[in-house]
Amino acid sequence: MxxxxxxxxxxxxxxxxxxxxxxxxxxxxxxxxxxxxxxxxxxxxxxxxxxxxxxxxxxxxxxxxxxxxxxxxxxxxxxxxxxxxxxxxxxxxxxxxxxxxxxxxxxxxxxxxxxxxxxxxxxxxxxxxxxxxxxxxxxxxxxxxxxxxxxxxxxxxxxxxxxxxxxxxxxxxxxxxxxxxxxxxxxxxxxxxxxxxxxxxxxxxxxxxxxxxxxxxxxxxxxxxxxxxxxxxxxxxxxxxxxxxxxxxxxxxxxxxxxxxxxxxxxxxxxxxxxxxxxxxxxxxxxxxxxxxxxxxxxxxxxxxxxxxxEHPVLASAIVAGLGLAAGTLLKTLPHSPATITGSVDATIAKALHIHLEARPGHEEDVQDLLDDILACVGREPRTGPWYGVRYTRTTFGIFEAFPDDAARQAHLGGRGAAILMERSNDLLARPARIDKLDVLVSKELFAGRSARVRA
Structure with missing residues (x-):
């Protein structure tokens, strides 16, 4: 009924x-x-x-x-x-x-x-x-x-x-x-x-x-x-x-x-x-x-x-569907060194943990400094996967980690780099005057059935 x-x-x-x-x-x-x-x-x-x-x-x-x-x-x-x-x-x-x-x-x-x-x-x-x-x-x-x-x-x-x-x-x-x-x-x-x-x-x-x-x-x-x-x-x-x-x-x-x-x-x-x-x-x-x-x-x-x-189903569906699409686009446009996601042509599934930041007016460079700090810290950790940072607009920033499979995801998220990421994220949350928005987006599937290469 x-x-x-x-x-x-x-x-x-x-x-x-x-x-x-x-x-x-x-x-x-x-x-x-x-x-x-x-x-x-x-x-x-x-x-x-x-x-x-x-x-x-x-x-x-x-x-x-x-x-x-x-x-x-x-x-x-x-x-x-x-x-x-x-x-x-x-x-x-x-x-x-x-x-x-x-x-x-x-x-x-x-x-x-x-x-x-x-x-x-x-x-x-x-x-x-x-x-x-x-x-x-x-x-x-x-x-x-x-x-x-x-x-x-x-x-x-x-x-x-x-x-x-x-x-x-x-x-x-x-x-x-x-x-x-x-x-x-x-x-x-x-x-x-x-x-x-x-x-x-x-x-x-x-x-x-x-x-x-x-x-x-x-x-x-x-x-x-x-x-x-x-x-x-x-x-x-x-x-x-x-x-x-x-x-x-x-x-x-x-x-x-x-x-x-x-x-x-x-x-x-x-x-x-x-x-x-x-x-x-x-x-x-x-x-x-x-x-x-x-x-x-x-x-x-x-x-x-x-x-x-x-509360609006059409908009909500677009947002959920857009998580994977947005992260897939990011993998192709990040302004950082090339990295290869390896695996067989039939089995490769790349996933990403993506943190999205929006700076408040006047604090854009503060957020950029924090973003650089996070990337520098996790980049020194051998157990983390490829980490990337991007500035989409003057006020919008993002960082994410890409990995080929669930085993790699668990290894990366259990490493020291992930702990550093958590610490820096908490630092961001403690600065409400600087941050308008902090979202964690997890795309379930970016690439399936083919190898992919991330280029600058």
Missing amino acids: SVSLKPIADQVIVITGASSGIGLATARMAAARGAKLVLAARSRDALDTLAREIIAGGGQALVVVADVAKQDDVARIAQGAIERFGGFDTWVNNAGTGMYGRIEGIPVEEMRKLFDVNVWGVVHGSLEALKHLKTRGGALINLGSVESHRAIALQGVYSATKHAVKAFTDEFRAGVEMDGAPVSVSLVKPAAIDTPFTVNAKNYLDSEPQHVPPVYAAETVADAILHCATVPTRDIFVGSGGKMIAEAEHFAPGLVDKGMAFAVAPATPSGHPPLRAADESILDRPSERLVTMGNYPGHTQKVSLYTKAM
């Missing part, structure tokens, strides 16, 4: 975890677009304040105080929506929180509490939503994470919950499709988002945790959620940073392991004293603060061009 979703202005939308961060940003954005809201969270004061704000703006909102870890509470959310508005069109399972620390230093009972909220909350919400949506039609939207694909250093337990959310959502979607129910089931996968996540998380570190850039605004996720509410969408990353991590995990998991251990883990503790004790997190008691933003001190990206592109 085909799925037909209403415009936001004609919808009743249920949002769990509506009092903070992504949930709050989504509620405000949906209300501004004319939706009727069912606001669920544990904090009555925060929800009442939000509801008054929405009503003052001409909207409609119902408050349901509920703990998503409790199945009966979640049933009350659905019942309240039916009694007040006659039903609902979109259900957003957003409620959740984080946990920082080495896994072996976290009590198992605290891990269970996190699973109760992050995983069982999604299970309860999905099951309750489907009871209603399978006859009415609509959208079920679950909040996953880039951590649904790759565990992030010092967030192992949280990552495990998001892996579980992805697995549950994938199979839940398959069941809905087998039944022919008119329901779209989406998984939204944000990268690092500037919300109170780090402040509210259960923290077993010696200092306050912080996000590792790139970091995006909560509104980027809210916009993606509302896109999924109107356009059937299987899944979507919010922020190219998340897509980069997922792709890197697929193509070079060993390299990502090193990056997590030697780059992300040291950068996560802020060095500032913890703002609260480990037993005073939002997992233990709800926050009464109605806050969207966190305390991230660096540059926050207000829009994700990658996510916007993925």
